[in-house]
Structures are given as structure tokens and as C-alpha cells.
Amino acid sequence: MLEPPAANDGDKTAEARFVKDAFAPLAFLFLFLWLFWHRVWLAGIAVLALDIAFMMVGWWQGLGLLSSVAQAGLALLVGLEGRNLIVANQLCKGWRMTSVVHADSRAEAELRYFGTVDTTPKTRAEGYEVPAGENPRLPWATRVA
Structure with a gap:
């Protein structure tokens, strides 16, 4: 679960983003186009340059089999790590990873996340003690008598 940086003032879950951690078949098939679609520009340019370099080596040096294997x-690397590149890109832009949810579908992930997260902030003024460095929204903030 990723939360945008602008959400620090308002509702953090309004623009939250779930990213599935699994093989991306479209990334495997379309490589740099998939990365450009998801606005991972630098990785897309690097993959495009490597793809062109592998093609040129195959044509000019006669290493067609080696070029195809490369x-x-x-393609396998982008298919396996493409979604992690998306997450890393969002983290560099100031997004925060708030939790990891294990689920079979996006709908189930949303139910599990929003069903267990208390969206009302609890502060010391309301009688809740929050340990130093902890998020006051987390459920383990203890009630002070």
C-alpha cells in the first residue's frame, strides 16, 4: 500500500495505490513500452538502450543466438522486477509504503487493508500515548488513563 506525499494533510487513503507483487506478463512482452506507460522513464530508456544494443550485437557480430538469449x-528481468521499479519510483517521489497486504485480488486487498486500519488519528490530546517515532494512526497506540 503506497500513500502519496500530498496526503499528509488530508485523507491518506483517498489516493492510495496498491501494487501487486507478482510477475507482470505485459512487462515481459512489451518491455520499455510497459515501463513508459507506468512513467518509469529512466528504467524504460535504459531497457530500450539495452534492447537496441543486443539487437545490434546480433546483427553486426553474427551472434544471433546470444543476442536472442540476452x-x-x-524481458524476464523486466517481467519479474517491473512492479518493484514502479514502487521504487513512487518512493523516490515521496510516496510512503504503509503496509503489505496478502490477498488474491485487489478487491480483497482493499477489504483487508481498509478493514483493519483505523483512519481516525489519535493524538496525545485525546488521551492516547504514541511511542516516539511511531505513527499515531496505528492500532497499537495505547490508551492512557
Whole structure:
């Protein structure tokens, strides 16, 4: 679960984003186009440059099989790590990873996350003691008598 940086003032869950941690078949098939679609520009440019370099090595040096294996490996790498690149890109832009939810579908992930998260902030003024460095929204903030 990723929360945007602008959400620090208002409702943090309004623009929250769930990113599935699994193989991305479209990233495997379309490589740099998939990365550009998800606005991971630098990784997309790097993958495009590597793809072109592998093609050129295959054509000019006569290493067609080696070139094909390298391109397949690059496609597999993007398919396996593409979603992690999206998360890393969002984290660099100031987004925060608030939790990890194990679920079979997005709908189930939303139910599990929003069903267990208390969205009303509890502060010391309301009688809740929050340990130093902890998020006051988390459920383990203890009630002070």
C-alpha cells in the first residue's frame, strides 16, 4: 500500500495505490513500452538502450543466438522486477509504503487493508500515548488513563 506525499494533510487513503507483487506478463512482452506507460522513464530508456544494443550485437557480430538469449533475459528481468521499479519510483517521489497486504485480488486487498486500519488519528490530546517515532494512526497506540 503506497500513500502519496500530498496526503499528509488530508485523507491518506483517498489516493492510495496498491501494487501487486507478482510477475507482470505485459512487462515481459512489451518491455520499455510497459515501463513508459507506468512513467518509469529512466528504467524504460535504459531497457530500450539495452534492447537496441543486443539487437545490434546480433546483427553486426553474427551472434544471433546470444543476442536472442540476452533479450529474453532482459524481458524476464523486466517481467519479474517491473512492479518493484514502479514502487521504487513512487518512493523516490515521496510516496510512503504503509503496509503489505496478502490477498488474491485487489478487491480483497482493499477489504483487508481498509478493514483493519483505523483512519481516525489519535493524538496525545485525546488521551492516547504514541511511542516516539511511531505513527499515531496505528492500532497499537495505547490508551492512557
